[in-house]
Amino acid sequence: MSRTNWAAIAAIVLALLFAGTATVIAAGRDDGRTGPRTPVATSADAGFARDMAVHHQQAVEMSFIVRDSTDDEDVRRLAYDIANTQANQRGMLMGWLDMWGLPKTQADQEPMAWMPMDMQMKPGEAMHQAHDGSLMPGMATNTELERLRAARGKQAEILYLQLMTDHHKGGVMMAQACAKLCVPGTERDLAQGMVTAQQSEIGLMADLLKERGAKPRG
Template sequence: MWWPAALAAAVALALGVPALVASGTSASGSSTLSVPADDSPEAGFARDMATHHQQAVDLSFVVRDRTADEPTRTLAFDIINTQANQRGMMMGWLDQWGLSQHSTATPMAWMKMGHEYQAHDGSLMPGMATNTQIAKLRTLNGRDAEVFYLQLMIEHHKGGVEMAQGYVDKARNDTEKRLAQSMVVAQTSELQLMTDMLKERGAEPGVPAS
């Protein structure tokens, strides 16, 4: 059941940082972008998903210390390991491309959705928790912490899947596309798992209004 951390390790071994910056043509015949532009989907996705992942890691550290429930702590541990691993890969790619890990561009501008996400209270992208919600999580313990964490992470994963699929649809780099596809698969599976965990605790998805 608890396989995301193993998936992250496999992805890291299969992809490798150098593979992403190789030039030429892939085995499938599709071209591989060697050095993406600063405003490319490749750079934008790496930066934004790294930020998105970091919050998931932060939320998981919080709940890990606020409950003794083993399934919740195991889920949090897997999210910490998987998303920290993937974040490191994306930051490494930006370094190899000679691009800054940060940008003044509006988050998710690379998706060209036709509208901008309205950042508020620290929530920079879809699914991200607000500063108020994170502060609330820090005040909870036991089942209450578990339920609120699961509700926050379900929304977080929904936003992450949207972003990852958005990059898959625009990708010009086979290796980064494979990583994004693995995120869609893993986080979609975890969405069902977290929904089931909420039901076991007599709760439903959906973050209560603050």
């Protein structure tokens, strides 16, 4: 079985397991009962859920774009796996916000405000600044999305793989932060599962780029 399928299957299995146990979180409301606490709007748990839902939505969008832009089965299969997995995970994240009674958007809070600044960058890098529609690390800009929509065939495959590699790297950084900052439980476990699956897919995308005479950006 290909690395793509293993990564996708692992992520989906984790999603189903977490979805089946997510109702435990609802028992943690501040009503005097024992159990996990309910996150507040400014917590890492809520911030990660909101931000990763937005991050995942763009990955789903890019994956559907490339499926209509190439006939290559390897890239189309990868795109389907990413879209399916991240759409499922996005639904879980939004569902948790509903259970916690928290808004899905926080107008007075910048993306990644739940993360300390030293987690938002690597040594020697400047802190990420939103520009041209890119709200968080790894997210494609509006200009890049337009280029992807216009590309066809091998050009579309290479651009998608490069953009998605950047996207996964940003997602891994955010998931690693949740794995450290979020309350132990299903959300933190999901974040760690994202790290494992997306790092595997980064390796696969590097192989697919090499086959096309290209390499990741940066």
